[in-house]
Amino acid sequence: MALKSCNKVDTNTYEIEVTVDAETFTEATKKAYMKQRKSIQIPGFRKGKVTQGMAEKVYGEAAFYEDALEIVFPEAVQSAIDEAELRIVDQPYDLTTPVISKAEGVEMKMKVTTYPEVKLGEYKGLETEYPVSEATDEDVEAELKNMLDRNSRLVTVEDRSAEMGDTAEIDFEGFVDGEAFEGGKGENFPLELGSAQFIPGFEEQVAGHNVDEEFDVNVTFPEEYEPSLAGKDAVFKCKIHEIKVKELPELDDEFAKDVDDEVETLDELKDKLRKQITERKEASAKTEFENTLIDKVIDGMEVEVPECMNAQKTDDLIQDYGYRLQMQGIDLNTYLQYLGQSMDDFRKQFEEGAKKQVKTALALEAIAKAENIEASDEEIEAEVNKLAEQYGMEADQIKTAVPTEQLSQDIITRKAVDFVVDNAKKA
Secondary structure (H helix, E strand, O other): OOEEEEEEEEEOEEEEEEEEEEHHHHHHHHHHHHHHHOOOOOOOHHHHHHHHHHHHHHHHHHHHHHOOOOHHHHHHHHHHHHOOOOOOOOOOOOOOOOOOEEOOOEEEEEEEOOOOOOEEEOOOOEEOOOOOOOOOHHHHHHHHHHHHHHOOOEEEEOOOOOOOOOOEEEEEEEEEEEEEEEEEEEEEEEOOOOOOOOOHHHHHHHHOOOOEEEEEEEEEEOOOOOOOOOEEEEEEEEEEEEEEEEEEOOOOOOHHHHOOOOOOOOHHHHHHHHHHHHHHHHHHHHHHHHHHHHHHHHHHHHHOHHHHHHHHHHHHHHHHHHHHHHHOHHHHHHHHHHHHOOOHHHHHHHHHHHHHHHHHHHHHHHHHHOOOOOOOOHHHHHHHHHHHHHOOOOHHHHHHHHHHHHHHHHHHHHHHHHHHOOOOOEE
């Protein structure tokens, strides 16, 4: 098996000619015959006893060529690709029907899509603004407000009508053109007015009504709603059973001690929150700074990405999304039916993100190559131990589950990002 020729015919595209010698192909036909032997039937022979020569005499010399070709194809093509020193990103595809002869062997011509060439622009000395990462008084007050809200309780009110911000316990049933529709009915439903749980205009029309009052709510379903109802006018017959208002606790030292047993006063709680918020903002600022720098690297580089790479990454993102749905007990196809979306429409939502991820990976790999960034054995071992601790597994289990090459690439990628950040300037 050998590479006969290799020619670049387009950007990221090569044509290669591969040969398989007669001896190797003949051996492959024997393997193909042995694979089929038990199922070959010829009058006068017992099943499974037909010789290869007899089968070829009856069915033709090419009787086992197709299966033999499948046997030699993977190794022959991979050997040729290695000899040509090509890095392919998609499966090779035939250009012509292979020429097969027992005396001469096989000749195959095919196209392969190769890993794109990346021409880096500036990636050292980049300058961008570093986001503010210190917690403000407003941040602390907002966090305290959330804590008060989480520790609030609902108290029944009886001396007024419902207001925005209240929780109204209601019965409702929706009608379109006088007909009730599926999913449009509920009883004793606790609806927080202003939460935007229901379609636009619904909650505002509940406000102003009293307990035991029956009333109509008139709305129009949004155009992007479930197809059978999208854009249609609807009337909901409603009745309020109970109105509740949110009662917040007092913001004092006692509240501070109740929500955090490590503090004694409200001031101590504020100080602790300020520190926690600052840490979160610092982490977010670091990520935003990194992302902005990588965006600059991508904008400055030159590369023509094969469409198959973007398609493969899109497939990966959709598959990952499907796995996460499965963890919640939801099938992806069922989920799409619920959304009223086709797979093609759903796929489009991932395409831009996939292109960005592919370009990011290409840029970081090119930087790592330019700067001779590598992963040491010690770094790989440390990564294994980190993952083992993170997932509660043994180090050997991690090594079995995650290929060393992948661990190495992850480390190199992180080091490439760190290189860009360490050599950047904060505006």
